Amino acid sequence: MWGKELYGEWLLLSAIPSFIELANGGISKVACVDMIKATARKDSKRFQQIVQTTCTLILLITFPVAMLLLVASATPIDSYLPFSSIDPFEVRVITFTFVANFILMQLSQIYDGMYQSFLSFARLVVLSNIERLATAVVVIIFVLRGATPIGVALTMTIMQFLFLLARSYDIHNVAEPWARSVMGFGIRHRSHELVRSLFRPAISYGLLPLCNAIRGGGILWIIGYALNPAAVALFSALRTLANSGGMLLSVVTQSISPELTVAVTSENHDLARLIFRKALQVVVVSSIFFAIGLFCAGGWIFALWTNRELQFDNQVFTLLLCVVIAKNFWSSALVVATSSNRHTRDTVFVLLGHLVALSGALVLVPLIGLPGAAISLLVCDIVISVFVIRRALILLEESSWNFLASFSPSSLIQLFSFIKQSSTTANHPVPQDHQL
Structure with a gap:
């Protein structure tokens, strides 16, 4: 199995896809919103244009970025990072593999947009x-059998390719009949008009991957520069454990995006407000419960997970739990803007906040260690x-008052009653003769 040094160096390299995504912008995600609108109108021509224009842009943008990364990887990595376990040749191979993985991941996101367009989000989540x-x-x-970082990177890419094929087959089971003949990838039916309409929201949405790169890879690189790869491994493990509940809750915000898109674009604000309130209530309350549970059992889980190879830091872990709760607030609220492609101001502010957090970490990590990184993220x-x-x-x-009122004790009690009633209805469906 890998030691702390090798694992820390692997974490630094595995941040490469998040930086590649910066050049891609938010093309796939923004196209999903237009895809949902085209599906609502049953516009097969527009649907095909969206799919093939997105494919064209992904390939055109990713290829030169991939070449730049491969050239950059030829630079001796030990000139700017203290790598000792992964040699320069392995760095180049892993970089190339992650580029291929990224292209496959972007193509998969087009299929993800199709699932959402056909209101089959539950099926997408399962897959x-x-x-x-x-x-x-x-x-x-593979790691237990002695796989090297190159072997792991190749395995991840192969699995991404296999599940891309699985999506291409399964999507025909949920697609509406009019769409089945226009879902294929290609470039023949690309639209220059569509490129222009997607450009601004795609660029602004592309700031979100930059924010993810900053809070993910950027913070880790600062820790690796100021401290050492072992500290990178510790912080990454603590953050992964703290984020475990947040990863599950992200399904809630993703699942409401298609419904919000339809509600907002049709100006049905009553429905949009209801969806937003209920989703945010579920996310916030669940985040607090997850945080309390992890605060109580986090040390035991961490020791079991890492086989006591890493020393649990309760102070950093507590701060990271608070970070998860705060992040769930804004990431859930952001879906209102992204579901209608009106997110430019939001994403610019989110980027500025993360740049300030990165600057804060650059100052605090050398002074107080890992808590400095967590504090910077929390304030951000x-x-x-x-x-x-x-x-x-x-x-x-x-109104702000109505929004705050949705988090009053009485509103939360109504939420729990609604969830309980929904669960009871699901387990004991109402007979057909008694349905209204």
Whole structure:
């Protein structure tokens, strides 16, 4: 199995896809919103143009970035990072493999947009979870059998390719009849007009991958520069454990995006406000419960997970739990803007907040160690939450008082009653003769 040094160096290299995504922008995600609109109108020509224009842009943008990365990887990495376990040749091979993995991932996102367009998000979630679980199991087995970082990178790319094929086959089971003949990838039916209409929202949405790269890879690189790869491994493991609940809750915000898109574009603000309130209530309350549970059992889980190879840091872990709660606020509220492609102001502010967090980490990590990185992220997420929620309320024409009232004890009790009633109805469906 890998030691702390090798694992820390692998984490630094595995941040490469998040930086490649910066050049791609938010093409796939923004195209999904237009795809949902085209599906609502049953516009097969527009649907085909969206799919093939997105494919064209992904290939055109990713190829030169891939070449630049491969050239950059030829530079001796030990000139700017203290790598000792992965040699320069392995760095180049892993970089090339991650580029291929990224292209496959972007093509998969087009299929993800199709699932959402056909309101089959539950099926998409099941398939995505199977993909993550299968990939994790295969990678773990390979690592236990002595796989090198190159072997792991190749395995991840092969699994991505296999599940891309699975999506291409399965999507025909949920697609509406009019769309089945226009879902194929290609470049023949690309639209220059569509490129222009997608450009601005795609560029602004592309700031979100930059933010993810900053809070993910950027913070880790600062820790690696200021401290050492072992500290990178510790912080990454603590953050992964703290984020475990947040990963599950992200399904809630992703699942409401198609419904919000239809509600907002049709100016049905009452429905949009209801969807937003309920989703945010579920996310926030669940985040707090997850945080309490992990605070109590986190040390035990961490020791079991890492086989006590890493020393659990309770202070950093507690701060990271607070970071998760704060981030869930703004990431859930941001879906209001992204579901209608009116997110430019939000994403610019989110980027500025993350740049400030990165600057704060650059100052604090050398002074106080890992807590400095967690504190920088926490302050960043609190400020961003205030701004993004305020913007969401403006877009939904919702008053701040009504929004705050949705988190009153009586409103939360109604939420629990609604969830309980929904669960009871699901387990004991109403007979057909008694349905209204």
